[in-house]
Amino acid sequence: MCLKLVGTPNATKPLAGMCDSTCCPQATHHPCHRPVWAESVRTKQVFIESIGRNHKTEKARLQADLDRDVKVLASIDAAAA
Structure with missing residues (x-):
């Protein structure tokens, strides 16, 4: 999905900075990502x-x-438990 969004469908690796778990089943979030998400909330x-x-x-947006x-x-919390 990330490769299509930026117009590089022939790339061989995903673009890590574009990981979006709502769009891509391969996107993952780990405990080390928690502080960033908590601050965003x-x-x-x-x-x-x-x-x-x-x-x-x-x-609403x-x-x-x-x-x-x-x-x-x-x-993230459920996976860490």
Whole structure:
């Protein structure tokens, strides 16, 4: 998937910086990735709380991103348990 997104379908290896577990079954997250995902959750929660009522679309978009981050964080925790 990552190779198609950047227009390199003939490459022989995935692009690690584009790993997205929502798009690619080969993308993995490990305990060493947890701090980055946890910080992303924290930052998005704070930002969502600061968005005014008139910005419902932006709030919904960020909430979807936050939900994804929370899901990834939960999978990291479940795998570590």
